[in-house]
Amino acid sequence: MKEVRLMKGNEAIAEGVIRAGCDGYFGYPITPQSEVMEYLFANKTKERTGMIVLQAESEIASIHMVYGGAASGKRVMTSSSSPGISLMQEGISFMAGTELPCLLMNCVRGGPGLGTIQPSQSDYFQAVKGGGHGDYKMIVLAPASVQEMYDFAKLGFELAFKHRIQVMVLSDGAIGQMMEKVELDEQVPRWTDEEIVKLHPWAATGKTPDRKRNIITSLDLNPVKQEIINRNLQKKFKHIEETEVRFEKIMCDDAEYLFVAYGSSSRICQKAVALGRAKGIKVGLLRPITLFPYPTKELAKLAKQVKGMLSVEMSAGQMVEDVRLSVNGAVPVEHYGRLGGIIPAPDEVLNVLEEKFIKEKLLCKTH
Amino acid sequence: MQDTLTNEEICKPENMVYHRTALLTEAPLSYCPGCGHGTAHRLIMEVIEEMKMQANTIGVAPVGCSVLAYDFMDIDMQQAAHGRAPAVATGIKRLYPDKFVFTYQGDGDLAAIGTCETIHACNRGENITIFFVNNGIYGMTGGQMAPTTLPGMKTATSPFGRDVETMGHPLKITELIANLPGTYFVTRQSVHTPANVRKAKKAIEKAIQYQKLNKGLNFVEIVSNCNSGWKMTPLESNKWMEENMFPFYPLGDIKVPK
Structure with missing residues (x-):
């Protein structure tokens, strides 16, 4: 054990x-x-x-x-x-x-x-x-x-x-x-x-006769070479975007509304999902575990299924930009944030979800 | 016996009196003709070669004229951000206590932007060696005022001479760190005459040997010229250095082991 x-x-x-x-x-x-x-x-x-x-x-x-x-x-x-x-x-x-x-x-x-x-x-x-x-x-x-x-x-x-x-x-x-x-x-x-010498042949551990010297530098004054260095870096980031995305989905299978939240906010939203489900609202949570690379493709898929997404963050709205880029206008994306060190409460974020997506819609119907 | 040797005889190995150390690469030095950096590089590499320490040495290059030091030194090296070389060297040395770890820094790097890292690495008694080339000016960026610029000295940012009332005083960082309990050997040298080159090499040898004792930080300042930045010929700059820099930055050992 x-x-x-x-x-x-x-x-x-x-x-x-x-x-x-x-x-x-x-x-x-x-x-x-x-x-x-x-x-x-x-x-x-x-x-x-x-x-x-x-x-x-x-x-x-x-x-x-x-x-x-x-x-x-x-x-x-x-x-x-x-x-x-x-x-x-x-x-x-x-x-x-x-x-x-x-x-x-x-x-x-x-x-x-x-x-x-x-x-x-x-x-x-x-x-x-x-x-x-x-x-x-x-x-x-x-x-x-x-x-x-x-x-x-x-x-x-x-x-x-x-x-x-x-x-x-x-x-x-x-x-x-x-x-x-x-x-x-x-x-x-x-x-x-x-082991380090074998595993990491690039490391500066002291030049031995069997290899060239290892130089750790970010400097290259030749713009042509510097562009190649940068392009190679971008290739690496692209590869990471394709292979290392991690996320958790909670109650997403039949969800009509979606919280998107990470870290502390995702814990609050997990509770809000339970509260919402108890009220009969089909709400789920997508929790990005990697923020770079971002679960863009998963959000794009969910955009075809849900009626609205609420990005809940303890910020004035930062991750919400990545949610919007991911869904590319396919579904309304709103943000709710608390600032200055305040953690929102589960019923508070559920209320926001209802007000932004459900109550407004009901109002539209009645008028 | 002939008075002079023929070219063929001169080239015979038995007549060789001096050769470039194998630890200097064949890359042409990027320093201005007349600058002391090349000699300082050579001395450090000669000593590392003579002590057979190439495989055991990791060097840290600064930002400044010697930013490309790794192009000329055939050892493993890391290029540090401006002023941070003593912190970088600390990270290496703490993880590889048996390697010889040194930094090579100029006056702007070590005594302005990196003062905090310099003083704290010295005060912690990091078992590293610092080679500090002080020419009283920012060379690479085009001759601006350095923390070690003398009072009245003209630079690109003190075009009418350093006014200590508004620009502050030159910083004797070497005397300052010699006062800290963490430094073991602190010396000030120059490389502008053959006699001074020989003395500087001895000091460099000590600063490298002493690191093996794990008694603290070893520090070699080399007061040097910057004929381009000072807007003088190399010979004029060496004379000016003797007449102006040395009275303010006197040569010799400042702290020697008991």
Whole structure:
């Protein structure tokens, strides 16, 4: 039987990376995710698996430490919350340009600016559309439970090395702070230095006589070459869009109306689906698990079946743009969001769905 | 015996007195003629070759004139964002404590945008080696004022001379980090005369050897010229450096192991 523990989301991802064979964590404290680094230090990772944990002088330094560690072929990560992730964007862009694998976790809080320490989903654009300078994408995983915070550590490293890409776990203050039970896996061993040389021949580990020197750089001043580099990056993102889409469908088979929500909001909408069904409303939920790549095709299919979609987000309306692009006008798409760290209630979002799609329609009929 | 050797005799291996280290690639240096970067590159690569450390070395290149250092050094290298080389090197060294890890940075990179990373890597006593080339100007972007630009010195962004009242004072970052408990060996050298080149090579040897002791960060500043940015001939710039830079940035060891 699997080992089960009651954990906070932030602790679960920390335990997850230890068990996924992570080599190095470089971080800087920021609410509401400081438990990640605290948990790693308290668990004596150096003694347990040999994993290095270092508190850097800033988020800027920590992402560039990750950049250095990733270049040497190791499994490395950092975590932060919105303002800290903003500071890291240049480093993430450098890793996109050099195609280095790493795991990032953003425990999103409300903004802009210092904003609030309460949960929010207002960093969707930053995570999904690139964030830093240049044309690039990261794989973005959106956990909706503490179990997924744990699971996405291992999955994140697998995807990061499979595609040589940065993987961001886009959580929020609610997922990071709440406690749920977590099923834990066996320890994945850390790679030895010899394994890294074999598995990752691109890594800068010291030039040996049997190969040319490995240069990790995003610079090429020749525009013709730079365009080729960029086209190859785009090919990779396209391939990821075709192969790595993940989503969950709840009560969608006979649904006439659809909630689209990820992370904390999807938990609220799951409850709202149950409330709606109890009232006889045929409502379902599509929960994107990967935000890039986005479940565009699945939404396009559902657009042929449902009468309306409601994107529920703790933001002023960011993911709703991707829902609209996916359905391409085939069905009305509305947005409902709470801002500033407020989580909507299930009956609140169900009311919105009824008002936007059902009651209005009834009114139209009566007039 | 003849006074002079024929060309054929000169080319005989037994008469060879000097050759390019195998660790410098054949790529032509992109530096301006007269610039000190080429000599600094050569010395570091010579020492790594002599110590047989190529397979054990990872270098970090900066942003600035030496952004393409990896084109000339035949070792594994990573190009860092502007100022972040000490953080990048920290990430590498923490995961590979047995490798020799160094950064190669200019004054804008190390002492302006990267001051935070420089000071904290030094203060944590990261077991890395920093080679810091200080020519008092931003070379690559076209000769703007650097944190190490001398008072009164004319640059593209201090066209009437650096006015310390409004533009601040030149930063003696090397003296500053020498005060931190995390630094082990801190020295300031130059490469503008054969005698100085020999001294600088000795300092570079020490800074590389000492990393094996795991006693903290080793730091070699090389005060250099920027004849293009200073708008002088190479010879004039070396003279100007001796007369103006060295009084403000005196050469010699600043912190030596006890």
